[in-house]
Every structure is written in C-alpha cells, then in structure tokens.
Amino acid sequence: MNGLKRFKSSEAAARQLRRDTIMMIERSKTSHIGSCLSMADILAVLYRDVLNLDARDPKWVQRDIYLQSKGHAAAILYACLARVGYIDPVELARFCQDGASLGGHVTTHGAPGVELSVGSLGHALPVGAGWALGMKRKGKTRRVFVVLSDGECDEGSNWEAALFAGHHGLDNLSAIVDCNGIQSFGSVEEVMRLEPFVQKWRDFGWQAVELNGHDHAALRQALECRTEGGKPLCIIARTVKGRGVSSMENALLWHYRSPSKDDADAALIELGGASCETDLWTR
Amino acid sequence: MRNRFVDALSAIAETDPRPFLITGDLGFSVLERFQNCFPDRFLNAGVAEQNMTGLAAGLAMAGYYPFTYSIANFPTLRCLEQIRNDICYHRLPVCVVAVGGGVAYGASGYSHHAVEDLAIMRALDGMTVLAPADPVETACAVEAIVAAGRPAYLRLGKGGEPNLHRSKPGFVIGRPLMLRAGTEICIAASGPIVGNALAVADMLAADGIAVRVLSFPTLNPHEPDALRAAFEGIGNAFFLEEHFGNPLLASIAEVAPDILAKMRSHPLSLARTNKHVLGSRDYLLSLSGLAPDGIAARIRQSLG
Numbered sequence: 001m002n003g004l005k006r007f008k009s010s011e012a013a014a015r016q017l018r019r020d021t022i023m024m025i026e027r028s029k030t031s032h033i034g035s036c037l038s039m040a041d042i043l044a045v046l047y048r049d050v051l052n053l054d055a056r057d058p059k060w061v062q063r064d065i066y067l068q069s070k071g072h073a074a075a076i077l078y079a080c081l082a083r084v085g086y087i088d089p090v091e092l093a094r095f096c097q098d099g100a101s102l103g104g105h106v107t108t109h110g111a112p113g114v115e116l117s118v119g120s121l122g123h124a125l126p127v128g129a130g131w132a133l134g135m136k137r138k139g140k141t142r143r144v145f146v147v148l149s150d151g152e153c154d155e156g157s158n159w160e161a162a163l164f165a166g167h168h169g170l171d172n173l174s175a176i177v178d179c180n181g182i183q184s185f186g187s188v189e190e191v192m193r194l195e196p197f198v199q200k201w202r203d204f205g206w207q208a209v210e211l212n213g214h215d216h217a218a219l220r221q222a223l224e225c226r227t228e229g230g231k232p233l234c235i236i237a238r239t240v241k242g243r244g245v246s247s248m249e250n251a252l253l254w255h256y257r258s259p260s261k262d263d264a265d266a267a268l269i270e271l272g273g274a275s276c277e278t279d280l281w282t283r
Numbered sequence: 284m285r286n287r288f289v290d291a292l293s294a295i296a297e298t299d300p301r302p303f304l305i306t307g308d309l310g311f312s313v314l315e316r317f318q319n320c321f322p323d324r325f326l327n328a329g330v331a332e333q334n335m336t337g338l339a340a341g342l343a344m345a346g347y348y349p350f351t352y353s354i355a356n357f358p359t360l361r362c363l364e365q366i367r368n369d370i371c372y373h374r375l376p377v378c379v380v381a382v383g384g385g386v387a388y389g390a391s392g393y394s395h396h397a398v399e400d401l402a403i404m405r406a407l408d409g410m411t412v413l414a415p416a417d418p419v420e421t422a423c424a425v426e427a428i429v430a431a432g433r434p435a436y437l438r439l440g441k442g443g444e445p446n447l448h449r450s451k452p453g454f455v456i457g458r459p460l461m462l463r464a465g466t467e468i469c470i471a472a473s474g475p476i477v478g479n480a481l482a483v484a485d486m487l488a489a490d491g492i493a494v495r496v497l498s499f500p501t502l503n504p505h506e507p508d509a510l511r512a513a514f515e516g517i518g519n520a521f522f523l524e525e526h527f528g529n530p531l532l533a534s535i536a537e538v539a540p541d542i543l544a545k546m547r548s549h550p551l552s553l554a555r556t557n558k559h560v561l562g563s564r565d566y567l568l569s570l571s572g573l574a575p576d577g578i579a580a581r582i583r584q585s586l587g
Contacts, residue, residue, distance in 0.1 A: 065344075108373065115344070117372050120364055126334040127369055130341020130349075137323055138345065157365075160334035 002055040003085045004048035007278075010216045013083070014044035016278050018244045019271050020079035020092060023279065026264035028075075028096035030104050034242040034254035035149065036076035038180035038213070042147060042237055043080050045219040046176075051145070055085040058113040064142055065131055067116050069124030069158075070149035070178065071106040078102045078111060082280070086113030089280040122155025124148070125175060129165045132173035132232075145223075147176045151183025154192045159204070166205020169230035174223065175206075177234065178213060180241035182252050201234040213237025244271055284439040284475070285313050285382050287418035291425035292350060293317050296324065301376075302429060303342055307335050307353035309382070313442075314352065332357050336365035336379070343375035348429055350437075352380045355388060355397040359404060359436070366434075371409045376432040379404075380439065384414060384474055385525030386553065386567040387441035393558045397438065401473070402530040404436040405503045411456060412502040414438040416477035417447040420500045423454035431456060440475040447478055447498070457501050458509040465495030466516055468582060472523040473499045473531050479568070480523055482575035487582065494582070499531055507539040514542050519585055521549045523578060525568070528552055549585060551578065 007013040021036045046066060047053075054060035058081075068077055075095060081087045087102070091110075094100040101110030105119030118124055128146040135142050148158065165173050179197070181188050188194055201208035207227040211218040219237070227233045241255070242248030245267040248259075259267060268274060275282065289304075293316060296302040303324045304317050318325040324347070328335035332353060339349035351358050358379050359366065370377045381397055388395035404412045411433060415421040421439060428435045452460050462477065463484045470480040477498045484494040497513050514520060522532040529550040536543055554571040568574050572581065 116340075117368065120368060122333075123337060123365065123369055126337020126365070127341040127344070129334070130338030131344050132341070133326070133338065134342045134345025134347055157333040157337065160329075160331035161337065164328065164331065164334055164338070 002048070002053065003083045004044065004080070007048070010044045010048045010220070013048050014040045014216070015244070015271050016276075017044055017076055017079050017083065019268055019276060019279060020083070021076045022245070022259060022264050022267050022271070023281070024075045024079065024092055024095040026259045026261065027093065029258045030075070030096050031256045031258065032072045032075070032104070033258065034182070034248055034251070035070060035073040035180070037243050037245065037248065038239040038241045039070070039073055039147060039178040040076055040244065041214045041216060042176055042178060042219060043076060045216050045223065046145060047080050047084055049220055050223045052142070053084070058086045062142060065115055065128070065144040067124040067128045067144065067146045068106050069118060069121065069146055070152060071118035072104070074102070074104055074106045077106055077114070081111065081113040084113065087111060093281050121149070121152035122157040125158050125161040128173055129161045129170060132165070132170045133168060135172060136170065141172070143172050143174065145174045145176065147178060149183070150177055150179040150181065150188050150194060151191070153177065153194055162201065162204040162206065165232040170232045171227050171230045174233040174235065177236050178239055179236055180239045182241045182250070182255060184255060186252070198236050201236070205231060206234040207231040208234040208236060210236040210238065213239035214243055246270065284415070284418050284421045284444050285442050287421045288380065288425060288437070288439055289313055289317050291422040293320055295426065295429050296321050299429065301346065301348040303347040303349040305335055305339055305349055305351050307332050307351070307357055309353050332361040333365055336362040337369055339377045340365070340369035340373065340375055343377050348376045348378070348432065350378045350380055352382070355381060355383045355395045356400065359397070359400050363403065367407055371407045371434045374409055374433055376434070378428050378435040378437055380437045382439050383441045384438035385476065386564050389564045389567055390561045392561060396558070398527045398553055400438060401502055401526055402528060402533070405530050405534060409434055410503060411435040413456070413500055414473040414502060415500045416472070416474055416498045417444055419446050419448040419451060420454065420460070420498065423451065424500055427454060427456050438474060444475045445478065447481060454500070457504050457506040459513045460498045460500065461495065461513065462498055463494060463496040465493040467518045468492060469495040469497060469514065469517040469520045470523050470578070471497045471499060471520055471531060473502060474525055476523055476525045476568070476573065479573065479575050479578060483578045483582065486575060486579045502531055502534050505534060505538045510535055510539045510542055514546065517546050519547050519549065521551055521578065521582060523573065524550075524552045525573065526552055527555055547585070549581065551581065
C-alpha cells in the first residue's frame with residue numbers, strides 16, 4: 001500500500017514530508033530547504049491522491065510518470081518516495097553523507113522510483129514531452145507530470161518544450177510550476193520577469209490555471225482535471241518559499257542555509273510537535 | 284551516406300518496431316522515405332535541438348530507439364548537456380546523427396564545420412562513437428547501433444560519398460577494417476577521408492611502397508586486441524583525421540599505449556588557422572595537407 005495513504009489527509013502527509021526534509025537537511029548541512037518546503041503540498045497531493053502507481057513496484061508498466069525538473073529539491077522527493085515505500089527510509093538519514101545513496105540533486109541511481117536524473121535546470125520538460133508523445137503514439141493513457149521551479153523558466157529549453165507540447169496537443173502532459181518567487185540570486189521579479197506567466201503558457205497552446213499551491217483541494221481538482229481541445233495542462237502554483245516554517249518563509253537566505261539544531265527543533269515544533277510518532281528516526 | 288543511412292534505418296524499421304527518427308527541421312529530399320513509410324515513428328522537432336534531444340530521451344523511456352538527425356554541430360554542441368545528462372547518464376538507446384562531419388559543408392563556413400565533434404562525443408561516458416568511411420560502413424553502423432541499444436554518435440559525410448568497400452565487411456563495433464594490406468607503413472583514418480588514404484596507397488604503390496589502409500569506423504569503444512592486430516608489424520603510422528587534433532590517435536593512446544610505443548605516429552589533421560577560409564571540402568583539405576598528394580609527400584618525407 002502507498003505509505004502516504006496512511007496519513008489521514010494529504011495535508012498531514014505534506015506536514016510529515018516537511019518534517020523529514022528538515023531533519024535530512026539539518027543533518028546533512030546542505031542547501032535548498034526553502035525550495036523543498038514550497039513544493040511539499042504539490043508533492044503530497046500528487047503522490048498520495050493523483051498519480052496512478054504501485055507502491056510495491058516503482059517500474060510498474062502502467063504507472064503515471066512524475067518528473068521533477070527542479071532537481072535541487074531532492075530531499076523532499078526522496079522523503080516522499082521513502083514514505084510511498086520505494087526507498088529504504090534508512091537512506092534518508094544518510095542523505096548527502098559520505099558514500100550515501102541519496103545526494104543533493106535528484107538522481108535515478110540508488111533511488112528507486114526516480115524516473116529521471118536531473119540537477120541542471122530545464123531538462124525534464126523536454127523529456128516529459130517526449131515520453132508523453134511516445135505514450136500517445138503507442139495508444140497508452142498514462143499521464144506525465146513535470147514539476148518545475150519558476151526560476152528555471154529562464155531556460156530556453158523549457159520554452160522549446162512548451163511550444164512543442166502545445167503544437168502536438170500533448171493532453172497527457174501536465175506541468176506544475178512551483179512559483180515561490182525566489183530564485184538563486186534574487187527574486188524572480190528582479191532577475192527575470194515571467195509575468196504575465198499564465199498568459200505565456202496559454203499563448204503557447206496550453207490550458208493554464210493559477211492557484212494557491214498550498215491549497216490541497218484546489219491542487220487535487222486541477223491535477224485531476226482533463227483538459228479540453230487536446231491541450232497540455234499547466235498549473236501555476238503560487239507558493240511561499242520555505243512554507244511551513246515561519247522563520248524561513250519568503251527569504252532568499254533559506255535557498256542556501258541549512259538549519260542549526262535549534263532552528264530545526266523550532267521548525268519541527270511548528271510542524272506538529274517536538275517528537276512525532278511518524279518520524280523515521282529520532283534526533 | 285545520408286541516403287544509405289535512411290535506407291538502412293528504414294530496412295530495420297520494417298521488422299523492428301523500435302527505431303524512431305527525429306529531425307531538427309533538416310533532411311529535405313532525404314528523410315521523406317522514412318517519414319512516408321513510418322509516419323508514426325517520424326517527428327520534425329523544429330529548429331530546437333535541446334528539446335529534440337530531451338524528446339529523444341523521453342521517447343527512449345517510452346520504449347523507442349530514437350535517432351536525432353541534423354547538420355554538423357547542431358545535434359551535438361547545441362545540446363551537449365542534454366546528450367550528457369538525459370541520454371548518456373541514463374544509458375538510453377538514442378543515436379545522435381550528424382550530417383556533414385569535418386569540412387563537408389565547405390563554403391558554408393565555420394558554423395557548419397564539425398571539427399571538434401569526435402573529441403567531444405568521445406569524452407562522454409558510455410557513448411559509442413562511430414564515423415563510417417562510406418555508404419557500406421554506414422549501413423553496417425546503423426545495424427550495429429540498433430542491435431547494441433545504447434547511446435551512440437554517428438558522424439556521416441554529406442552526400443555523394445563513393446563506396447570504398449566492394450562488399451559488406453565484417454563490421455563489429457570496436458574493430459578497425461583493413462582496406463589495403465601493407466607491411467611497414469600504415470594510414471589510419473575515420474570517415475570519408477579514408478578515400479584519400481586509398482588514393483595515397485595507389486600513388487605510393489606505383490613507387491613500390493605498400494601502404495596498409497585501416498578504416499576506423501569506431502572511435503569508442505575499442506577492442507585493444509583488435510587494435511594490436513591491426514597495427515602488427517607497422518613502423519610508421521599516419522593518423523589521418525578530418526578534425527581539429529587527433530581524437531582517433533588519442534583514443535588508441537588511452538586504450539592501448541603499448542601499440543604507440545612500438546611505432547612512430549604521425550598525426551595529420553585540419554589546421555586550426557584555416558577556419559576563416561572558404562571553399563570546397565577538397566580545397567580545404569588540401570590547405571591542411573590532407574589531400575592525397577600532400578599526404579603522400581608527408582609519407583615520402585618520413586621515409587627519408
């Protein structure tokens with residue numbers, strides 16, 4: 001059984017993914033905690049309620065495909081895949097340690113359930129478009145979901161793929177852009193303006209919707225909807241970088257900083273108490 | 284060579300449902316025969332090579348054996364990271380095909396000269412690098428690529444290259460092919476410039492000098508023992524490469540340095556100083572001393 005279904009709600013699952021991520025990053029002293037926390041709700045809704053998957057077999061031939069283009073948010077994906085049942089939870093505690101299976105960017109090697117190794121931005125949407133096209137050509141009804149960051153929409157390769165998917169009517173392809181508004185060296189508004197962002201995707205031939213990326217009901221409804229007129233689906237998910245930990249929210253600093261033990265303790269209290277029976281290890 | 288490539292791929296696709304041809308909006312009057320026979324396995328990805336290469340990775344994930352097709356540096360350098368990360372890291376059965384290797388696009392200019400491609404593709408882990416010499420080797424290479432089902436780079440000439448083999452050779456990835464026998468002098472080459480090596484062998488045969496001509500359709504991987512057998516008894520080897528630097532020579536030095544310790548190696552390659560010069564392929568080759576008379580002069584010089 002999909003381990004995320006054991007949580008009474010996707011909100012509870014997302015809270016746990018945030019806790020797992022904080023513990024992993026506090027221990028490993030690595031970056032990108034803010035990028036992980038902003039997409040926790042998207043991931044929880046997808047893996048708990050939307051994706052057609054078999055928790056016993058990450059290579060099940062009828063599964064839906066999830067590709068994560070923002071490869072730097074690896075910690076939360078690995079936590080999610082461990083919670084689903086693909087990755088040994090022991091590996092989460094070894095995240096980014098010497099000789100670890102799980103490193104700082106999303107990689108297939110050593111991580112069952114990961115479909116595509118990334119890390120350089122702008123790679124997954126073209127691959128997702130090809131995979132979706134291949135499924136259509138073979139008459140399959142499986143779906144392909146790609147999660148991108150807003151910052152990586154600077155990459156031209158994403159727009160090549162967006163143009164292609166619109167032109168070819170890939171209605172089995174969905175892009176979810178985690179728009180947390182902060183990229184590596186400044187805000188998206190400062191570095192490279194994307195607005196009017198929803199309209200850009202529509203102009204490229206996509207059915208685009210804008211929603212609060214922390215509203216699970218809205219996410220579920222948008223992800224389960226089938227588009228009209230053979231269009232690919234784009235969800236512009238407005239999110240808060242560092243969401244769930246008030247001291248980390250909306251701050252460029254937390255693109256890089258790893259929490260101290262005290263920071264982590266405070267964060268875990270904010271996310272459901274100092275100790276939690278569903279945590280995979282005690283600190 | 285490009286026609287034979289499409290014919291060979293089409294012949295395989297008749298019985299094998301996996302081959303899939305993707306073009307970056309090039310191949311007019313060449314690719315239509317595949318497109319018409321297999322419309323469900325053909326795609327014009329538009330002038331967008333990064334996306335084309337990512338698409339190929341995705342199609343491979345979906346069970347196809349994609350071939351991406353474009354001119355010179357467009358399917359390689361423009362999208363090098365997609366080849367490295369999306370294709371090679373995942374060991375996907377995708378073949379990148381470049382038409383116009385070397386200076387085949389002569390007067391089109393430097394943008395259209397693929398003169399670093401073999402060195403760069405060879406540097407990628409897990410990449411099989413093939414540069415057939417003629418249409419016969421091209422057909423063999425396509426069959427071998429599909430059979431191998433792993434990342435591959437196929438460097439072709441442009442069009443109109445003559446057959447250098449009279450019949451289909453025993454083609455195996457990793458092994459050179461001997462086109463002329465010779466005892467002491469050898470020319471080792473990859474791609475259509477093997478034709479120049481044969482012309483040199485004819486010229487020197489008239490002087491009583493027997494030149495062994497080795498075609499290296501494979502630059503990576505090599506079978507070390509096949510390399511040792513190919514160079515057996517050779518005292519002077521000329522590495523004739525339509526490329527900046529000598530990736531074939533370098534690849535042999537890495538895999539079997541003992542071979543190079545036993546003979547004198549003479550690198551012949553394109554002069555980097557000529558990159559602004561315009562003209563036909565033969566003209567450009569002659570400026571770098573890679574036309575048959577220039578090569579023959581270098582060999583005679585080495586014999587003293």
